[in-house]
Amino acid sequence: MTQPSIVIVGAGPAGISAAHTLLHYGVQPCLIDEGLRGGGQIYRRQPQNFKRSAKALYGFEAAKAVAVHKALDQLAEQIDYRPQTLVWNAERNHLDTVRDKRAGQVEFSRLIVASGATDRVLPVPGWTLPGVYSLGAAQIALKYQGCAIGQDVVFAGSGPLLYLVAYQYAKAGAKVRAVLDSAPFSAQCRALPALLGQPATLAKGIYYRGWLSAHGIPVHQSAELLRIEGERRVSRVCWRQNGEEKQLACDAVAFAHALRSETQLADLLGCEFVWSPLNRAWLPTHDESGRSSVSNVYLAGDGAGIMGADAAQMAGELAALTLLADDGHAIDNRRSTHLQQQLARITRFRHGLETAFPFPEGWALNTPDETLICRCEEISAGQIRAVVDNGHWEINRVKAMCRVGMGRCQGRMCGAAAAEIVAQRSARSLQSVGRLRAQAPIKPLPFGLETEQ
Amino acid sequence: MSGLIEVDALVMGGGIVGSSAALALALKGQRVALLERDFCGSHSSGVNYGGVRRQGRPLSQLPLSQRAHAIWGGLRELIGIDGEYQRSGHLKLARSEQDMAALRAYAEASRGFGLDLQLLDRAQLRARFAWAGDVAVGASLCADDGHANPRLVSPAFAQAAKRAGAQVFEQAEVIEVEHDGHAFLIRTASGLRLRAPWLLNCAGAWAAKLAAQFGEPVPMHAGHPAMLVTEPLPMFMDVSTGVEGGGIYARQVARGNCVLGGGQGFALDPSRARPGQAAILEILRNAVELYPPLAGAQAIRTWSGTEGYLPDREPVLGPSLKQPGLLHGFGFAGAGFQIGPAAGEALAEWVCAGRSAISLDAFSIGRFQTPAAPAIANNVIPLHRGRSST
Numbered sequence: 001m002t003q004p005s006i007v008i009v010g011a012g013p014a015g016i017s018a019a020h021t022l023l024h025y026g027v028q029p030c031l032i033d034e035g036l037r038g039g040g041q042i043y044r045r046q047p048q049n050f051k052r053s054a055k056a057l058y059g060f061e062a063a064k065a066v067a068v069h070k071a072l073d074q075l076a077e078q079i080d081y082r083p084q085t086l087v088w089n090a091e092r093n094h095l096d097t098v099r100d101k102r103a104g105q106v107e108f109s110r111l112i113v114a115s116g117a118t119d120r121v122l123p124v125p126g127w128t129l130p131g132v133y134s135l136g137a138a139q140i141a142l143k144y145q146g147c148a149i150g151q152d153v154v155f156a157g158s159g160p161l162l163y164l165v166a167y168q169y170a171k172a173g174a175k176v177r178a179v180l181d182s183a184p185f186s187a188q189c190r191a192l193p194a195l196l197g198q199p200a201t202l203a204k205g206i207y208y209r210g211w212l213s214a215h216g217i218p219v220h221q222s223a224e225l226l227r228i229e230g231e232r233r234v235s236r237v238c239w240r241q242n243g244e245e246k247q248l249a250c251d252a253v254a255f256a257h258a259l260r261s262e263t264q265l266a267d268l269l270g271c272e273f274v275w276s277p278l279n280r281a282w283l284p285t286h287d288e289s290g291r292s293s294v295s296n297v298y299l300a301g302d303g304a305g306i307m308g309a310d311a312a313q314m315a316g317e318l319a320a321l322t323l324l325a326d327d328g329h330a331i332d333n334r335r336s337t338h339l340q341q342q343l344a345r346i347t348r349f350r351h352g353l354e355t356a357f358p359f360p361e362g363w364a365l366n367t368p369d370e371t372l373i374c375r376c377e378e379i380s381a382g383q384i385r386a387v388v389d390n391g392h393w394e395i396n397r398v399k400a401m402c403r404v405g406m407g408r409c410q411g412r413m414c415g416a417a418a419a420e421i422v423a424q425r426s427a428r429s430l431q432s433v434g435r436l437r438a439q440a441p442i443k444p445l446p447f448g449l450e451t452e453q
Numbered sequence: 454m455s456g457l458i459e460v461d462a463l464v465m466g467g468g469i470v471g472s473s474a475a476l477a478l479a480l481k482g483q484r485v486a487l488l489e490r491d492f493c494g495s496h497s498s499g500v501n502y503g504g505v506r507r508q509g510r511p512l513s514q515l516p517l518s519q520r521a522h523a524i525w526g527g528l529r530e531l532i533g534i535d536g537e538y539q540r541s542g543h544l545k546l547a548r549s550e551q552d553m554a555a556l557r558a559y560a561e562a563s564r565g566f567g568l569d570l571q572l573l574d575r576a577q578l579r580a581r582f583a584w585a586g587d588v589a590v591g592a593s594l595c596a597d598d599g600h601a602n603p604r605l606v607s608p609a610f611a612q613a614a615k616r617a618g619a620q621v622f623e624q625a626e627v628i629e630v631e632h633d634g635h636a637f638l639i640r641t642a643s644g645l646r647l648r649a650p651w652l653l654n655c656a657g658a659w660a661a662k663l664a665a666q667f668g669e670p671v672p673m674h675a676g677h678p679a680m681l682v683t684e685p686l687p688m689f690m691d692v693s694t695g696v697e698g699g700g701i702y703a704r705q706v707a708r709g710n711c712v713l714g715g716g717q718g719f720a721l722d723p724s725r726a727r728p729g730q731a732a733i734l735e736i737l738r739n740a741v742e743l744y745p746p747l748a749g750a751q752a753i754r755t756w757s758g759t760e761g762y763l764p765d766r767e768p769v770l771g772p773s774l775k776q777p778g779l780l781h782g783f784g785f786a787g788a789g790f791q792i793g794p795a796a797g798e799a800l801a802e803w804v805c806a807g808r809s810a811i812s813l814d815a816f817s818i819g820r821f822q823t824p825a826a827p828a829i830a831n832n833v834i835p836l837h838r839g840r841s842s843t
Binding site (some may be wrong): 089091096103105270391394397400401406407408410439440441444445446447448449451 | 495733747
C-alpha cells in the first residue's frame with residue numbers, strides 16, 4: 001500500500017498529457033499503464049530493438065507520436081511510472097493492480113481514468129477463422145511487430161480507421177485486395193459540412209482514400225460484408241453491393257465498425273452512466289472540464305466517448321487542469337477554456353464522422369442465426385435470439401441466461417453486438433436493453449498471485 | 454393505474470423460495486401473484502455458488518432437505534429444464550485429524566436421515582479423487598448431492614409458476630403493505646394494486662422489514678459471499694467440494710469452468726454487493742493447495758450477492774405468530790438453493806391445508822420473540838470462512 005496520491009490510469013495520449021500537465025504544476029502523479037512502453041494504442045511503440053523510423057510507423061502522425069513518446073520519456077524519471085501493470089479492480093479510493101504475478105494496491109486521492117478504446121466488432125459468419133483480425137489489431141501487428149496479418153488482405157467495416165489501416169498496409173508492402181466500406185459514398189458527401197470543421201483531419205482522410213484508388217486498390221462502398229470463408233484459415237470474403245453478391249480471394253481480413261470505449265474501470269468506481277446516441281453506448285458522464293459523477297474521479301480520452309487521439313491529448317490536459325484547480329492550485333483558466341472550445345469543435349467533427357460512417361442499421365436483423373457473437377463462450381446470434389424470444393430483454397439478464405459476455409473478455413468484444421441483437425429482436429431501443437455491468441477482474445487474474453506488502 | 458388484482462395468495466420475492474411457493478400454489482389450483490422487485494432469481498437465488506447439498510446442514514433441516522432432494526430429482530418435469538443439475542456427489546474435505554473427527558461425528562449424527570455418507574481416509578480419497586491436494590487427509594462423500602446452475606434454475610421456477618397460471622410481476626417493487634382485517638393490500642412502485650388473504654414473505658435479505666411491520670422484528674443481517682469463476686479447464690473433478698471448518702468451496706461445470714467461493718465481500722448498497730479484492734486474492738492464493746489442477750489457471754469473473762442470516766443460521770419458515778394469513782420464508786444463511794423448493798412447497802401447503810407435511814417448528818419466527826437467546830448451532834458452515842491454511 002502506498003500513500004494516497006494522484007493517479008492516472010492509461011499511458012496513451014490522454015494519460016501522458018495529463019501526467020505532463022500535472023508535473024508542470026509540480027505534482028508528481030503515479031501513471032499506471034498496462035502496456036510495455038506507453039503511447040497507448042494509437043502511438044504504440046515498437047520494441048526497443050526495432051529501428052523503423054517514426055515516419056514509417058506513424059505516417060502523418062509521426063511528429064505527434066514522437067512528441068508524445070518524448071514527453072513520456074522525460075516524465076518517466078520524474079513520476080511514479082508503472083508500465084506493464086494491470087488495474088484489475090477499483091473501489092472507492094484505491095486501485096488493485098497486478099504486475100508480474102504480484103498483486104498490489106494503489107490508494108488515490110484523485111484519479112484520472114484514461115482507459116482508451118477497442119474496436120467495435122460486428123461479427124459475420126467465419127469471423128473466428130484464423131487470419132481474421134479487428135482493424136485495430138491489424139494496425140498494432142504492423143506498428144508494434146512489423147508484421148502484416150497476411151499477404152492478400154481485405155479491409156472491411158467502416159470508420160476512419162478502415163482507410164488508414166488499409167493505407168498503412170499498402171505502404172508497408174502488403175497486397176491490399178480491397179476495401180469494403182459499409183457506408184455509402186452519399187453519406188460521406190452529406191457529412192462534408194460537419195467534417196470541414198477539422199480540415200486537416202478531413203484532408204488526411206481524403207488523402208488515404210485517394211492514395212488507395214490511385215494505387216489501383218478497389219474501394220467498394222455500400223458493401224455489406226456477408227461472411228468470411230475458409231477451411232483452416234481465411235480464403236475468401238463475400239459481400240453484397242447493390243443487391244449483388246460478390247466474392248474475393250484473400251488470406252487475411254481486418255474488420256471493425258469504429259471504436260468502443262473501455263468503461264469497466266469507471267463502472268467499478270461507481271461513475272454514473274448516460275446513454276450516448278453518438279457512440280451507441282452507455283458512457284460514464286463527465287462535465288465539460290472532465291469531472292465524472294464521482295467527486296475525485298476524472299475522465300479523459302476515448303474511454304469516456306470516442307473522440308480520437310488529438311481530442312484525447314486535449315482532454316488529458318484539461319482533466320489535469322481541472323484536478324489541479326479542485327486541489328487548490330492556481331491554474332491557467334484561459335488554457336482550460338481554450339481546451340474546452342477545441343474539444344467542442346472536435347465534437348462537432350465527430351458528429352460529422354458518424355454521418356460519414358453510419359452504423360449499419362440492418363446488421364442485427366440480417367445476421368444469420370449461426371453467426372458466433374460471443375467467441376469466448378461460443379454463443380451464436382440464434383442462441384441470443386432464443387433467450388429474447390423467451391421474454392428476456394435486459395442485457396445482464398440475457399447474459400445470465402445464455403452466457404453471452406461471460407467469458408474471458410467479459411463482453412468487451414461481444415457486448416456491443418449482443419446488445420444490438422437483443423434490441424432488434426425485442427423491438428426495444430438499444431438504450432433500453434441496458435449495459436453489461438462491469439465485474440472485476442477487468443482482465444483475467446492468475447491463481448497463485450503474491451501480494452505486495 | 455391498473456385495477457385491483459384479487460388472488461388467493463401474494464408472494465413477495467421471486468427468489469427460489471418465493472418462486473417455488475408460487476409454482477406449488479399454482480399447481481394446487483390457487484390463484485397466486487408473484488411480486489419481484491428486480492428480475493426473478495436475479496439476486497442470491499441466481500448468483501449463489503450452485504451447490505445442491507444436504508451434507509453439512511444442521512440436522513434440523515435434514516427432513517426438509519430430503520424432501521427438496523426428491524423435488525430436485527424431478528427438476529426437468531417440474532420446471533422444464535435440467536439447469537445443469539448433476540448428482541455428482543458432494544465431497545467435504547478434512548485438512549486435519551480433528552476435522553476428520555468432525556466429519557465422522559456428523560456422519561454418525563445424521564445416520565437416520567438417508568444421506569448415505571461415505572467416509573474416506575487419505576488412501577481412499579486419493580484412489581477416488583486423484584486431484585485432491587496433499588493438505589487433505591480424508592473426506593466425507595455424499596454421493597447423491599450435487600450442483601446446478603443457479604442462473605438458470607431459479608428464474609426457471611418463476612417461469613414454471615407462470616406457465617402453471619401464476620401471475621408474475623417483475624420490476625414490481627412493493628412500496629406499501631397493509632391488512633384491512635380480511636386481506637392484505639399491496640401497492641407496487643410500478644402502479645399495481647393487489648389483494649389476497651395470504652401473504653408470503655419470501656423477500657430474502659430484505660424480508661425483515663415486512664416482518665417488523667407486522668410486529669415480528671428479527672435480528673437478520675446480510676452476508677456477501679465472495680465467488681469467482683475460472684476460464685474453462687480440462688475436466689478434473691465432477692464432485693462439488695467443500696472443506697470442513699470452512700474455507701474454500703469449488704465445483705467444475707461441464708464446460709470446464711471452475712466456480713470457487715470463500716470469504717466475505719461487502720455491500721455496495723442495500724441491493725448490490727462485491728467480493729472485494731482481499732477475499733479474491735485469498736482464494737487465488739489458497740485454492741491451489743486443495744485443488745492443484747488450478748495452478749496456472751486464471752479467474753475471469755468475480756461476484757457476490759446479498760444473503761440474509763439470522764444469528765442461529767436457521768431460516769425463518771412458517772406462519773407469523775402475530776398476523777393471520779402471513780407466512781415467512783427467508784434467512785436461509787447462504788444455503789437456501791437446495792432446500793428452497795421444499796421450503797416453498799411447505800409454505801404452499803400452509804396456504805392450502807393450514808399445516809405442512811414436514812414440521813417447520815424449528816424455524817418458527819417465535820424463537821426471536823422469547824426472551825431467551827436462541828442456541829447457536831455448531832455444525833454449520835461459519836459465516837466468516839477463514840483461510841484454508843488455518
